[in-house]
Amino acid sequence: MSVQNQEKTTTTMKLRLLFHEYYSENPKSVDVPNQIHTREFAIQAWEYNWRCREQIGRDESGNEVRTGCGKSGKSFQPVIKCPNCDSKAVSVTNWIRHEGYKSRDNLLRNLVKIAPHSVYHSAAFYGFPTAIKMHEKEWMGAELVFDIDADHLDLKCANDHDSWRCKNPTCGKTGTGKPPEICPVCGDAWYCDNPNCGKIGSGNLPKTCPDCKTKTSRKLYGFNTRKWICSKCLGVARKHTIKLYDEFLTDDLGFDSDKIQLNYSGHRGYHIRVRDPKVYTLDSNARIEIVHYVMGSGFRGSKAIISQRGTNTIPSRDIPGWSGKIADAMVEFIQNIDTYTGREKWVKLLKDERVIAINMLQRPRPVLSPKVKGVGEKSWQEIAEKSVERFGSEIDRPVTHDIHRVIRLIGSINGKTGFTVTELTRDDLDTFNPFNDAIAFNKGTLNVRFHKGPKIPSFVINDEKYGPFSGESVELPIAAAVFVLSKGVALLE
């Protein structure tokens, strides 16, 4: 094992040991889902399970050829070829799915035993949660779940704290923010397909290699990405969560707050589970309707904004549903019109008269200002549709409409950060700060060494600021140390 791999393994084992302590000392913080015996559990382990696939094929002359040795094992590193016979046909996974637990004790005992990287359970209730095939599980219903994650919010702070590195070993270009489509350095390179030639060029792809006339091709290496979290992205995720909770789930859809469970995901967002038996049997199509409702997608402006005797009217705020929200949605939209990239002709007209347009919309009885010249019924309807789409909550859609999804266990530790998946009340949410309130470990310090390369952004934990770092060795309080080790930006010294 290389020195680096050895260090990675030591780090992983340390984290696992800490998680193990957490589960044995805090069994009460784990929130066991109701009807636990009907839930499927999924576990992301620290180690990879690999299995070398035995295959029997025939070569060109029809002789039987066997590949693979059928051995299996565990490894802390991703396995690319069989450690025993070098065959590349190995299946590797660090996921264990279709797990089931009969009781709370059963689950807790197992958590202490395996101290997993991450643990999830189905929002669904099944007759046979451990059956491998979906149709054999016998779906009986599912909670209605929502995932609000900064990943989907396309935030500016990502440019400051997220980074990427080109996977091409001879390139290794790094940058901040979202990775580009194509690597700016090696992206226009082409390669000769003939291994004995190996010519590399750049620019337009020649039909054949100028040296050896073999075919040429492009190669896509892709990027490794590093996502960071900061109070800004968590703040925006929180804003969306609050809107979803207050405006859509409680006010419009009428769910009782004691049937809504809320939690911090342990990383970049929040989850909401609606635990009202009324929603359990809703199928995927019905859930898509709910998704569209809370996101404001598919809203038709033509029903809401109508022209009466020459004036365009907008519904007042006391009309239920989206109609009553249009005025506020439009105010927000026009306030931020500079960030709108559409090219409709009303964009400029609206920008020119934005003050009056906003004032009139903010009246107790909102009005579409006739001063915004040149914007007619059709345009107002379009503006309403765009505004509604922007005003809706941003959620990770498939999580809600896929009735077989798994979701993190509340009270478990998220292995991406070492933070706890923390249950919150609606009031908690207003003041919740994960960098103080989702900390699992507080005793002692650890010595860690940060990776070299792109600067690791500074962060605040338990009100103490750390970093930025690049390559240094430091002694950190355990809370900060676990965070950077889990994030994979440092190793144990």
Place this chain on the structure above:
Amino acid sequence: MSSFVQQLKYPFSQEARHTSQKYARDLGALADLLDLPENLYLIEAAEKRVYSALTYEEIELPNIRDEKEVLIYPTARLIVEEIANPQLRARQAEAESKSVNKQLANEADQFAMDLCKSSFSWDVESMGGLTERAQLPIQIKTYDMKIRFVNFLEVAPDFHAEEWKLVNRYVDNGWTLIRRRELNRLISGRFKQIIQFGRLDIPRLPQRLTEAVQRIETEIKGHIRQSEPFKIDGQINSAFPPCIQKMYDDSVSGHVNLSHVARFALAAFLLRIGMSEDDVNKVFGHSPDKDNRLIEYQVEHIASKRSMTSEVQGYFPTGCKKLQTNNLCPVYSGTTHDPLCEYILNPLGFYSTRAWEISKNITNHSWYAQKKDKKQFF
């Protein structure tokens, strides 16, 4: 008519189900009952009812002068389930629900609300009389009732018009406003689902019923086209984007009613890639609510614009955006994925690129990222 007798007309009502069970505890008992000579008229009526559905005639709901007539409906279901032809089942569902919808139009509001509660456990409440509603804003004054939105969602996604989307409804505190006419559609729509998706445990059928089954089976040959209506050659077909593939499969399978938007999108797409009008008509020929003249008219109408340039915006095949808001894009809704979808905005764009790839035998799609701009994200 007493409310009890009145409810018997509705096969899904609790009264009808209880009364059926009074005569025949389960389907096995029903089969035995039908074997008795004095009950032959039930088999005849059931056969007639299935035949009407098969031939798109209106189903006459029995008058229930004789309580035993509630058994006609389960007998008709037995015939269809025994044959197990999905297209026949779809026609039965369509015809039965249509007749219920028609019948409901004559019922009082309270009756319809009670029927919802006792049959499906739906909560539906009155919004009060016209005078009570007079104070309400004009937009919502015309709604006579409200229904729990979760109940609404059991059926509404089956209808494709925009006004059935939850986002376009007046929703407040768990209720959505609804007009009486719409409630009738929800009820008959729920009944349709029961026939489409409810499976029966078929007992051994008595001789007379078996004969009825055989007669219907013979009739099917004349009324339901057997084989594939149209074979798109494997190569072309495999270049379809996921959305078109789904609509195409739904249409030829014949047991899904395509929405208007879907029908338009599919027809415009197929015509655009060069399929003949006749062939496109065949793709739609299997629709459960088939009215051939209407379909032919629509196809012809779309086709007449096809040769024109893209100035005729309306007849250019529907774009991804619109398909997505109408819940017709399987990539957007997360049920499938294809990397190409991120680089196009219209299914046609997908098709031309994929067809080219197939013709060139290109199976590695990594070139999209280098040669194309991302146009949408999923």
